[in-house]
Amino acid sequence: MHQWGDKDVDWNGITEAGYFIGDFLKRWGRMHVTDVKEKYGTLRVYCNFGWSCLLNITHPAYQHYGPYPKWLMKLDIYHLSKVIPYLNYVVFPYHKFLYRLAYKKALVKWPHLELEILCGADWQEYLGGLSSKYDELASNPGSDPEEGP
Secondary structure (H helix, E strand, C coil): CCCCCCCCCCHHHHHHHHHHHHHHHHHHHCCEEEEEEEECCEEEEEEECCCCCHHHHHCCCCCCCCCCCHHHHHHHHHHHHHHHHHHHHHHHHHHHHHHHHHHHHHHHHCHHHHHHHHCCCCCHHHCCCCCHHHHHHHHCCCCCCCCCC
16 A cells, blocks of 8 residues: 555554554453554554463463463463363454454544555454445455545
């Protein structure tokens, strides 16, 4: 969408929106957010739905067992990781709901970055209907929503 050096882009707003969404997902859903970044003027929030182990629940942004003592790490790897995925029957729908809610709140907070926030979303199938401008652009890829019909 944009290139570095473009003057009419709110670069700080894109970054703030990304951290807002990532922090919201980690705080309220204990979702595993692996990365938040801006790329070509669009927001990217990479996250995983559901839980696979205790580490995903207690430390949602961690990639390793650093904060755990060795005995808890072994318990999680060999035993709890076989049981915790059964929680996903309840957790996965909740994570989908939170994902949509986080993006909805970001759109309210940064309405001028509507397209920048939505077009780089990892799970766009859960965000349909949040923005008529984005839905129109997604259904007609060659059109420009700013120009109108």
